[in-house]
Amino acid sequence: MDDRLAALRARIRALEGRGAGLAVPPVALGPALARLLPEGGLARKALHELAGPAATLFALAIAKAALDRPGLLVWCLDEAGLRARGIPWPPGLAARGLDPDRLLLVRAPDAAALARAVEEASASPAAAVVVAELARADLDRTRRLQLALERGGGLGLLLRPARDPAPSAATTRWWVAPLPVGEGPPRLRLELWRAKSGVEGAVEVRVDERTLALHPAPALADPAAAAPGPAQRRVLARG
Amino acid sequence: MNAAAEALRLGPGLLLTDARAACPTLRVLPAAPEDDARALEAMALWGTRWSPRVAVDGTDGLMLDVLGCAHLWGGEAGLLATVAAAFARLGLEHRAALADRRLSARIWARFGPGGILPGPRALDPLPVDALGLDAATAASLRRLGLRTIAELRRLPRAALARRLGLALATRLDLLEGGPEGPFVPLAEPARFSARIAWPEPVATHAGIEAACAKLARDLCRALERAGQGARRLLLGLHRVDGVVARLEAGTSRPSRDPAHLFRLFRHRLDGLELGFGVELAILEAPETVELPAEQPELGAAADPGAAAVLIDRLAARLGAERVLRPEPVATHVPERAVRWCPAGVEPKPGPWTADPRRPLRLFERALPVRATALVPDGPPLRLDGPVAGRVIAASGPERILPEWWHREDEKARPRDFFRVRLEDGRELWCAREGLWGEPDPPVWRVLGSFA
Known part of the structure; x- marks a missing residue:
């Protein structure tokens, strides 16, 4: 059944002209996201949209996985984004296993210059990952980025401050929120709310702060969805 | 003084009133x-x-x-x-x-x-x-x-x-032939240059673009013969009305790839005022370095050449000071820990210290907040101000002392850094500046974020 589905999906992709994306292996994000990413990871040569208060952390986790190939991590933002969210900080990146020597920071004066710079970076074979902090990205803009990424071959991450219901050419669209856990490593709720593969849903992950690896975490907000521990099972049995 | 002025016997040193008497319609500018x-x-x-x-x-x-x-x-x-x-x-x-x-x-x-x-x-x-x-x-x-x-x-x-x-x-x-001093031109001519002159001025951007592509090819041929690569380029467009538009571009690695050199100028030609047309275009390479001939790389992905091309294009668009690579600075003061260098300059690689207490993003200007703490020296229980919320987890303090040998640190106070997690899950890097018992009470600032 799964094989037939995969074969059908491959045929659809070929018809859509997106077969090129499959030639390169996707960015593997581990078993935690396997349910949401049937192809085994995030497609390279494609644009992915991340929004929400913890988008930077998820973007870096993806970038870390995608930088297993040579190439630069090109981070593009404009002055407004810099003021609102701060600069990606090399000491913090280095502490999480990302090599700051591979970071290229593009600091555009305004949104228009930023959009052009992002497109330039996306079309370059030198960029393994392009992070673009574009406040506005309509269908036309995202389509252009998608085409540029297909030329360049890198992975595009569109960082948005808010969830934008407007249509987009992004292959996947995520909402990334941190979970208020008391102690321990940060936990994220990753909601894939739009995907070209058709699979949608949400998972909760624990982020390893030294490697940026994503581990499956039992859901906290909804105890019923969590794997029932021995104590709980006993209660259920009694009830 | 032009002929009209001479005819009226106007000249330097004349009183303004006399000049007005000779020519009542005279316009006077300082x-x-x-x-x-x-x-x-x-x-x-x-x-x-x-x-x-x-x-x-x-x-x-x-x-x-x-x-x-x-x-x-x-x-x-x-x-x-x-x-x-x-x-x-x-x-x-x-x-x-x-x-x-x-x-x-x-x-x-x-x-x-x-x-x-x-x-x-x-x-x-x-x-x-x-x-x-x-x-x-x-x-x-x-x-x-x-x-x-x-x-x-x-x-x-x-x-x-x-x-x-x-x-x-x-x-x-x-x-009569005595020794003359050296002639000092405004700019020494470049060793490598290419030019196109038109009998009729060219006033379309498409025409100028085509000419620039040809100039780049000519220049690159000359560079190739001499085994040189351009580090800096200067494009001069001489307009019919005497104005010379000059565009400059730098390359992060010596290059003699005509397509690459041309692209450094292409998008900047779009916004250029051509007036009544351009009659002469000169492309010069004022700075070149030795670049031995090599086999052109075929389909190489992520090679240093591609990175240089990307950096040059971005720098030509935005200016070199906006395309940056980080360089570590040996200091404990977070604001000084990174020097952002123009990416064209080969950055000094690492070593970067991997301290897991450092945040992912650092704010350009730290946000002042009010903090409530259980004990004066303890971590905050609650933050109020531009970022606000109850603190559900905190780690720290990490004390970072100002470096008194830096001028900007003269009035700085010791800081205790905490990583705090707010009730909505956000994680921030904040610091208490100053110590209790000093004349000024300590102040709190948020310096960065972990997500």
Whole structure:
């Protein structure tokens, strides 16, 4: 059944002209996201949209996985984004296993210059990952980025401050929120709310702060969805 | 002074009222010597069409070194005619002179009739003022009744030098073959350049773009023959109205790839004002370095060459100061821990210290907040201000002391850093500045975020 589905999906992709994306292996994000990413990871040569208060952390986790190939991590933002969210900080990146020597920071004066710079970076074979902090990205803009990424071959991450219901050419669209856990490593709720593969849903992950690896975490907000521990099972049995 | 002014006998030193009497419709503007100098320098750029070596002469003249250039314009007479036609087209009154010696040419243009100096003796009837002497020497010459250059020449040079100063004698020597100082042009011509001149001006961007692509190809061919790669490029577009638009671009690695060099300029051509058209385009490589011939790389992904191309294109678009790579700085003060260098310069690689307490993003300006803590030295329980919320987890403190040997740290206070997690899950890096017991109470700031 799964094989037939995969074969059908491959045929659809070929018809859509997106077969090129499959030639390169996707960015593997581990078993935690396997349910949401049937192809085994995030497609390279494609644009992915991340929004929400913890988008930077998820973007870096993806970038870390995608930088297993040579190439630069090109981070593009404009002055407004810099003021609102701060600069990606090399000491913090280095502490999480990302090599700051591979970071290229593009600091555009305004949104228009930023959009052009992002497109330039996306079309370059030198960029393994392009992070673009574009406040506005309509269908036309995202389509252009998608085409540029297909030329360049890198992975595009569109960082948005808010969830934008407007249509987009992004292959996947995520909402990334941190979970208020008391102690321990940060936990994220990753909601894939739009995907070209058709699979949608949400998972909760624990982020390893030294490697940026994503581990499956039992859901906290909804105890019923969590794997029932021995104590709980006993209660259920009694009830 | 133009011919119209001369006809009305207007001139320097005239009182404004007298000038108004002679010409009631006179428009008066205050003198702006700096603007004049700038305009003259622009004219000098415009003059590079005839010779690459052009200098500004005084406040109202240009000096061209035309050695080896004149034959391109049909000899010296042809060159002068071309210059005259160009000035006439701009509606500028001028007098051009051409001579073996710089001072002779200067005098012939300013005090003589202009044109090619027939011989050194032609200067004889001109007044001594033409030599450009200081006021004291000029006054003594007047007292002695010496009016023309011929009269000076007749006197024995040694006596002249003794009585009236060495400067005068040197000036006279200059006319007759004494050593001239070096000619200092506004810009030394580049060793590698390519040019296109059009008989009819080109006023479309498509035309200019095509020309630039051709210039890049020509330049790269010359670079290839010499085994050089360009580090810096200068594109000069000479407009019909005398304005020279100059675009500059740098490369992070020496290059002689015509497509790459052309792209450094292409998007900047779009916004360029072409006026009535461009008649001459010159592409120069003022800075080149050795670049041995190599096999062109085929389909190489993520090679250093591709990175250099990307960096150059972004730098050409945004400016080199906006395309940056980080360099670690050995300091504990977070604001100084990273130096952002233009990416074209090879950055000093690592070592980066991997301290897991450091945040992912650092705010450009720390946000002042109010904090509530259980004990004065303890972590905050709640933050209020631009970021607000109950703190559900905190780690710290990590004390970072100011570096007193830095000027900006003179008034800085010790800081205790905490990583706090708010009730909505956000994680922030905040610091308490100052210690309890000091005259000023401590203040809290949020410096960065972990997501």
